[in-house]
Amino acid sequence: MATLQTQGISLYYEVHGNPADPPVLLISGLGGTGKSWSTQIGRFASGHYVVVPDQRGTGKSSHAGSGYTTAQLATDMASLVEHLGLGPMHVVGASTGGAIGQYMALDHPHTVRSLTMVASFARFDPFVKREFEVRYKMAAGWDRHALQSAYALFLFSPKYTREHPEAVTSWIERTAAQPTGPGDREIALKRIDMIACHDTYSRLGEIRQPTLVVCGEQDFCTPSELSKEIARAVPDSELVIVPDCGHLVEHEKAEEFFGIVGDFISRTA
Numbered sequence: 409m410a411t412l413q414t415q416g417i418s419l420y421y422e423v424h425g426n427p428a429d430p431p432v433l434l435i436s437g438l439g440g441t442g443k444s445w446s447t448q449i450g451r452f453a454s455g456h457y458v459v460v461p462d463q464r465g466t467g468k469s470s471h472a473g474s475g476y477t478t479a480q481l482a483t484d485m486a487s488l489v490e491h492l493g494l495g496p497m498h499v500v501g502a503s504t505g506g507a508i509g510q511y512m513a514l515d516h517p518h519t520v521r522s523l524t525m526v527a528s529f530a531r532f533d534p535f536v537k538r539e540f541e542v543r544y545k546m547a548a549g550w551d552r553h554a555l556q557s558a559y560a561l562f563l564f565s566p567k568y569t570r571e572h573p574e575a576v577t578s579w580i581e582r583t584a585a586q587p588t589g590p591g592d593r594e595i596a597l598k599r600i601d602m603i604a605c606h607d608t609y610s611r612l613g614e615i616r617q618p619t620l621v622v623c624g625e626q627d628f629c630t631p632s633e634l635s636k637e638i639a640r641a642v643p644d645s646e647l648v649i650v651p652d653c654g655h656l657v658e659h660e661k662a663e664e665f666f667g668i669v670g671d672f673i674s675r676t677a
Contacts, residue, residue, distance in 0.1 A: 426457060435499065465595040529635075609637070622648045624656075
């Protein structure tokens, strides 16, 4: 557990595994905290040196009042890679983390050995724009438990919720119980605005690092068409659509997800 003073903030991060193993940077989704990777941290650390940061405005990193663009968060992450002297790293980004990874590959290519984007997007389509307009209003007015209960409907597939209700309930209780402070609701809204403004589509053809795109077949939050769009635009990228799976591929199909990404990393190491 450590912090880096960079870009005007204190960036909290953890490292796991053997420093001699291939380095992997796990970038979480909209919630922003590294611990959201849950059991995947241990899986990756079994054969990789894993860096897990809390993004600007989340967890134990500075809850700054500004800097909420995916390009700025990519600069934050690139500064961490440079500070640790581990570049280029295998970058694995989930949803918002994948959007941040795009800017790392584009604007800080020396920090990225390979790029894996999970349930991510290069830009919002009309469906996702409407979805996040609704989610913005929910985040602005709802209490945290009600909000996370609603978010579970966007994030988990109907099949997983039906077959694993206790796991979904545990996720809701765990995320709802995360500490909050003054200004955190405003930051959460800024982070929603941040991803709504994200648009790297016209630049995806510039990405030269080996790229893997993974998505769930039943993803309601960022439907698979957004991942297909990325895969078509990034030269020589690989696309894997996981059947019977929602947005949180790394949780719903934990072993399968690790197998897919671990194999890709081993081929590009």
